[in-house]
Amino acid sequence: MATGGGAKSAAYVLLLVNLVLFFIVTVIAAWAMNHGIERSRETASVLSIPLRIFPIYFPMGNMGTGFFVIFSLIAGVVGIATSLTGLHNVFQWDAPSLHTAAASSLVSLSLTLLSMGLACKEIELGWTTGNLRTLETITIIVSATQLFSTCAIQAGVEEAIAEKMDRAGRY
Numbered sequence: 001m002a003t004g005g006g007a008k009s010a011a012y013v014l015l016l017v018n019l020v021l022f023f024i025v026t027v028i029a030a031w032a033m034n035h036g037i038e039r040s041r042e043t044a045s046v047l048s049i050p051l052r053i054f055p056i057y058f059p060m061g062n063m064g065t066g067f068f069v070i071f072s073l074i075a076g077v078v079g080i081a082t083s084l085t086g087l088h089n090v091f092q093w094d095a096p097s098l099h100t101a102a103a104s105s106l107v108s109l110s111l112t113l114l115s116m117g118l119a120c121k122e123i124e125l126g127w128t129t130g131n132l133r134t135l136e137t138i139t140i141i142v143s144a145t146q147l148f149s150t151c152a153i154q155a156g157v158e159e160a161i162a163e164k165m166d167r168a169g170r171y
């Protein structure tokens with residue numbers, strides 16, 4: 001079993017922070033999705049034909065809001081699952097568990113970076129409400145912490161592999 005204290009404690013703390021941030025992202029994105037579903041029928045009825053048939057129309061924000069909210073919700077749910085399983089795998093701190101945590105962390109990072117890109121586009125387009133600005137900000141913050149968490153888990157993987165190689169007498 002690997003004994004790297006620095007990478008293990010950093011990964012553990014970052015996964016806890018990510019769990020809280022992903023929960024906040026999921027709650028705000030779920031609220032925005034619910035608000036969009038409830039209000040889109042009455043708001044979209046006064047729009048012209050091309051906008052009325054747009055499949056992802058939200059009555060708040062701009063035309064990129066629908067994509068941003070959907071991908072934030074997906075990234076939040078996957079991030080919560082990744083953080084919970086990552087905490088379990090980091091607690092075990094052996095090579096197979098760390099490889100699993102690294103793979104799921106990479107998937108979560110990819111979705112979070114996609115959501116962050118949409119948040120940056122949303123900020124560029126403007127015309128968003130305070131709740132969407134909060135979601136944009138937290139999405140950008142969680143993408144950075146997810147990147148650091150992925151790096152800490154990968155450092156743990158490298159430590160576990162190096163220790164396994166030392167035990168086997170190979171370099």
